[in-house]
Each structure stands twice: as structure tokens, then as C-alpha cells.
Amino acid sequence: MxxxxxxxxxxxxxxxxxGLPVAWSLLASMLAWIVYGERWRFLPIAxxxxxxxxxVFVLMAIPLFILAGELVNAGRITDRLIHFANVIFxxxxxxxxxxxxxxxxxFSGITGVALGDIAALGRVFIPAMVKQGYTxxxxxxxxxxxxxxGPMVPPSLVAVIYGSMTGLSIGALMAATLIPGLLIGAxxxxxxxxxxxxxxxxxxxxxxxxxxxxxxxxxxxxPLMIPVIILVGMLGGLMTPTEAGAVASAYALVIAMGFYRTxxxxxxxxxxxxxxxxxxxxxxxxxxxxxxxxxxxxxNVPRMVAGQIAGWELGYLGTLLIFNAILLVLGMFxxxxxxxxxxxxxxxxxxxxxxxxxxxxxxxxxLNLNIGLLTPPLGVCLFAAERIAGCGLWALIRANMSxxxxxxxxxxxxxxxxxxxxxxxxxxxx
Numbered sequence: 001m002x003x004x005x006x007x008x009x010x011x012x013x014x015x016x017x018x019g020l021p022v023a024w025s026l027l028a029s030m031l032a033w034i035v036y037g038e039r040w041r042f043l044p045i046a047x048x049x050x051x052x053x054x055x056v057f058v059l060m061a062i063p064l065f066i067l068a069g070e071l072v073n074a075g076r077i078t079d080r081l082i083h084f085a086n087v088i089f090x091x092x093x094x095x096x097x098x099x100x101x102x103x104x105x106x107f108s109g110i111t112g113v114a115l116g117d118i119a120a121l122g123r124v125f126i127p128a129m130v131k132q133g134y135t136x137x138x139x140x141x142x143x144x145x146x147x148x149x150g151p152m153v154p155p156s157l158v159a160v161i162y163g164s165m166t167g168l169s170i171g172a173l174m175a176a177t178l179i180p181g182l183l184i185g186a187x188x189x190x191x192x193x194x195x196x197x198x199x200x201x202x203x204x205x206x207x208x209x210x211x212x213x214x215x216x217x218x219x220x221x222x223p224l225m226i227p228v229i230i231l232v233g234m235l236g237g238l239m240t241p242t243e244a245g246a247v248a249s250a251y252a253l254v255i256a257m258g259f260y261r262t263x264x265x266x267x268x269x270x271x272x273x274x275x276x277x278x279x280x281x282x283x284x285x286x287x288x289x290x291x292x293x294x295x296x297x298x299x300n301v302p303r304m305v306a307g308q309i310a311g312w313e314l315g316y317l318g319t320l321l322i323f324n325a326i327l328l329v330l331g332m333f334x335x336x337x338x339x340x341x342x343x344x345x346x347x348x349x350x351x352x353x354x355x356x357x358x359x360x361x362x363x364x365x366x367l368n369l370n371i372g373l374l375t376p377p378l379g380v381c382l383f384a385a386e387r388i389a390g391c392g393l394w395a396l397i398r399a400n401m402s403x404x405x406x407x408x409x410x411x412x413x414x415x416x417x418x419x420x421x422x423x424x425x426x427x428x429x430x
Contacts, residue, residue, distance in 0.1 A: 005299040008033040022338050026288035030295055042298075046291050053290025054180055054283050055243060058164050063279035064245025068226060068252045070271045075256025075263040077223045081106045082124060084220035087213055093197025095124040097142045098189055100125040104146035105153060105185045106224065107136055108189035117147040118381060122388045131237075132202060142387035144381040144396070145188060145403035148370040151179030151336070155230045155248070160241060161286065162340050165293075166178075168362055170241045171234040172430035175329050176359045176421045178231075180367060180414045191402060221226045222255055233299075235428050261420075282337060289341030301346060309350050319354040320364070320415055323347060331372020335380070339369055359430075363421040363422050367414060371407050374400060 012029035016022065027050075044252035054407045072078065078259055082103050089102040103125070104117050122143045129139035151158040163170035193261035195201065226248050233247065263364035265273075309319060326347070330339045346367065351361040373381040376397070408425065414420050 004037045007036045021416040023284045023288045024291045047295045049291035050287040054287035061241035061245040064249050067275040070254035071277045074271050080219045084216045094192045094201035094241050098190045100142050101146040103187050104149050117150040118384045126389045136389040136391035137395040140385040141399040144385035148380050149185050152177045165344045176363050184410045187318040187406050188208045191406045228271045291338050328367035331369040332375045336369035360418040360421045364415050
């Protein structure tokens with residue numbers, strides 16, 4: 001490792017620890033690398049690399065998917081999805097916790113953002129679960145754990161970023177994450193069913209006649225067409241991810257303002273403002289991360305990592321296990337977007353060299369980093385859920401431990417059996 005590489009990495013980690021935002025930490029560490037190595041000729045090139053990192057057509061899908069999610073939230077379309085989840089899942093023991101997870105699965109097909117799931121559903125389910133006798137810590141744990149399904153079930157913003165950084169087909173990657181995302185939801189529901197029997201959690205008492213089921217399904221059908229439009233458009237080759245995001249946003253706008261009339265023109269300013277702010281924050285990180293990755297390429301980091309892993313001669317399963325451990329640790333300290341931008345291309349290339357399918361590795365990487373959202377010190381989903389529940393962080397960590405373990409069990413299944421990730425893309429012709 002060269003002294004300039006040590007300066008680059010040490011300055012980045014030091015600035016992150018001091019609390020500087022990720023984008024500015026990346027930018028400042030690149031400047032430190034240029035100044036220390038007296039590579040002044042790279043100064044204008046670094047600025048160009050930042051711009052080139054953001055000037056990628058497929059990344060236009062990010063603000064459009066974010067806008068679609070904001071329109072759904074502002075238009076109070078979530079209420080129809082929650083009622084549908086009540087009808088479908090509420091009959092089980094621990095019904096409200098099951099509905100919480102089921103609503104996250106449905107809602108994730110619209111937003112693809114974990115924090116968006118907590119913001120929209122946590123304020124509904126956490127107070128309702130507490131009122132029904134669950135502890136506030138358990139209600140927050142269910143909400144936080146189920147929120148990581150969001151970045152797995154398409155449309156996934158993390159999948160868009162991962163695909164753009166590694167050169168994978170985003171349509172193929174979204175097809176690959178669908179079944180693993182549903183599997184994570186299923187294992188979480190299985191855990192709740194076990195806990196419900198043990199602790200006597202109640203069912204949701206409500207009428208479930210065929211007529212009620214049909215009415216709830218009809219009410220949910222219109223908003224649930226958003227993920228259908230995205231998936232059919234992309235997997236069928238009819239639309240690019242950017243075009244699918246634009247169509248989904250237009251559809252969400254029409255149903256919120258024209259069909260349900262729950263969104264007015266006065267509300268649009270705040271919707272577009274929130275979407276633009278969130279999109280800008282993400283894209284600045286993407287641009288600075290792309291330039292940082294270019295610097296690491298100049299330092300020959302990808303070849304060093306691939307050569308080191310190949311020298312260990314761990315084989316397929318050993319290499320996959322090491323990658324899982326690396327990604328879990330990185331996810332504990334750095335947000336998924338930053339990890340993917342900085343390390344995604346490096347680890348993906350090393351995985352391919354070890355004989356791991358790039359799509360399968362992408363799914364495993366995305367799930368690993370999502371689990372990092374539930375683990376301190378980063379744990380942003382834990383902090384967001386605790387802020388709503390007010391249960392105390394340590395109580396939430398204890399309540400979340402069983403969900404963390406079951407998510408790791410789901411990760412083990414998905415990593416050990418590539419068919420979970422590769423069957424649907426193969427069926428779709430990717």
C-alpha cells in the first residue's frame with residue numbers, strides 16, 4: 001500500500017468519524033491525495049470525473065422513483081394498501097405485526113427506499129401496535145426490520161445505483177432481487193408467527209367475507225399497478241429504468257390528483273421540493289464517489305484486492321463467505337449507497353474472478369448492506385423507528401435481535417442457493 005493511498009483512505013475515514021457529510025468527505029480526501037502527491041494536473045480531471053459520475057442516463061431513474069414514492073405518500077394512497085394487508089394477513093395470530101410486514105412488502109414495490117417505508121408506515125403501525133398491547137420496542141423492531149425489504153423488491157434505488165456502478169443490467173438486477181426480497185419478508189413473517197404463539201399475540205378481528213376481500217383488492221389494485229408498470233415495462237424490454245420511473249411518476253400523479261383527489265396543486269410544491277432535495281443528496285454522493293473510485297483505480301486498488309483474494313485460494317464458498325463478512329462490516333459503518341459506489345466495482349470484479357455470478361453477488365451485496373441499516377453504529381432504520389416509538393435505543397436493539405438473526409438466516413439461504421437470485425432473470429431471458 002502506497003503512502004498516497006494511506007493518505008486517501010485515512011483522510012476519508014477520519015473526516016467521516018468527525019461527522020463531515022459523506023460527499024464532502026470523499027471530495028476532501030481526494031484533494032488531500034492530490035496535494036500530498038503533488039498531482040496538480042489531476043485537479044481539473046477530478047472535477048470532470050465528479051460530473052461524469054452524475055451524468056449517466058440511467059441515474060435519471062433515481063429522482064423519478066423518489067418522486068413516485070413521494071406522490072404516493074402525499075396522496076395518502078398508503079391507507080388502501082394497509083387496509084388490503086389487513087384483510088390478507090390480519091387473520092393470523094400476531095396479525096398487526098404480520099400486517100406491518102405485509103404492508104412493507106406491498107409498499108416497497110412503490111418506493112424502494114427503507115427510510116421511506118418507516119416514515120410512511122411507522123407512524124401508522126407503531127402507535128396501533130402499542131395500543132393493541134405490543135411493547136413499543138417490539139413494534140419499532142418489526143417496523144425497522146421489515147423496512148429493509150423496500151430496497152430489495154423492485155423498484156429498488158440501491159439496485160439502480162449498483163447496476164450503474166458495476167455495468168450490470170438494471171432490469172436483470174431488479175428481477176434478481178424480487179424473489180430474495182419476498183423470501184426475507186416470508187422469514188420475518190415466520191418469526192412473528194412463532195413469537196405470536198409463544199406470547200399470545202392477538203389476531204385482527206374484522207369481517208373477511210368474499211365481498212370484503214374483493215373490495216379491498218379492488219381498492220389496492222390501482223396503486224399496486226405502479227410496481228407492475230415498472231416491472232413489466234423494464235423486464236419486457238418496453239422501457240428503460242428512466243422511462244419506467246417517468247411513467248410510474250405520471251401514473252402516481254394522475255391517480256393521486258385525478259382518481260382519488262387526495263392531492264391538490266398546492267401540495268405539489270412540497271412534493272417536488274422533497275424529491276429534489278433527496279435526489280440531489282444521492283446524486284452528489286454518486287458523483288463524488290465515482291471520482292473517488294477513479295482515484296482508487298489510479299492507486300491500483302481493484303487489482304490489489306482481486307489478487308489478494310485470489311491468493312487466499314478460498315474457492316467459491318469461502319470467497320462468498322469472506323465477501324459477506326466484509327459487506328456486513330462495511331454496512332455497519334457506511335450507508336449502502338456509499339459502500340456500493342466505493343467498493344461495488346472492486347468486489348464485483350473480484351467475485352466474478354472467483355466464479356461467482358455477478359447478478360447473484362449483486363443480490364447478496366444489496367441484502368448485506370440493507371441488514372447494515374439495522375446494526376449500530378450506523379443503524380439508520382433503528383434510529384428512525386426509535387424516534388417514532390420513543391422506546392429507547394437499547395430496548396429496541398434487544399427487541400430487534402431476533403429479527404436481525406432471522407434476516408441473517410435469510411441472507412445465508414440466498415447466498416447458499418443462487419437459484420433464488422438467478423431463476424427469474426433466466427426465465428426473463430437475461
